[in-house]
Amino acid sequence: MTSPARPARTRAGFTLLEVLVATVLVGVAVVSTSWAMTAAARAKVERELADPISAELVAQEVYELAKSLPSEPSGTHGVTDPAGVVALDSLVGAKFSPPIKADGTADTSLAGWGQVVDLSVYGISDLDSATLDSALTELGKGDPKLFQLCVTVTKDGAEVDTWRWFLTP
Secondary structure (H helix, E strand, O other): OOOOOOOOOOOOOOHHHHHHHHHHHHHHHHHHHOOOHHHHHHHHHHHHHHHOOEEEEHHHHHHHHHHHOOOOOOOOOOOOHHOOOOHHHHOOOOOEEEOOOOOEOOOOOOEEEEEEEEEEEEEEOOEEEOOOOOOOOOOOOOOOOEEEEEEEEEEEEEEEEEEEEEOOO
C-alpha cells in the first residue's frame, strides 16, 4: 500500500528564530542609542554646572540688543567693538570678547566668554533655508522676509552652544 501524497507546504513568513534575532538586534540598537543620548545630555549638563554663567543668557544679550537696533543698513559689519554696533547689519560677522550686553556695552566681568554673531535673510514661506539676499541690504517693511540672528557662545575659545532667533525688519 502506498500512502497518499502530501501536499507540498510553501514557506511563508518568518520563523520564530528569525523574529527573535531581529528583536534582539533592534533592542540592542535602541538601548545603545539611548545610552549615547543620555551620555551626551549628561556631559552638557556637567559642562554648564561647572561654570555658573549660563551660555544661553550670554546669547540672549545679543538678541535683546538686536531687537532694539534699526534695520536700515549702516554700512558697518564684522565689528568687534561694542561701540561699532549701530544697526542690525553691524552684527553680520560680529565677534565680541568680552561679550556685549543688551545695552550695547562690553560685559568685562565675563572674562573668557565670547559671542560670534551672524545675520541671514529668510523668506516667510520657507523658514528652513536662507535666501540669497544679503543681510547688509535693507528689507522693506512690507517685504515677506525675516532676519535670522545666529549667536554662537564661546568659553575660552571653545564653542559652547548656538542659538537662533527670527527678527522682523
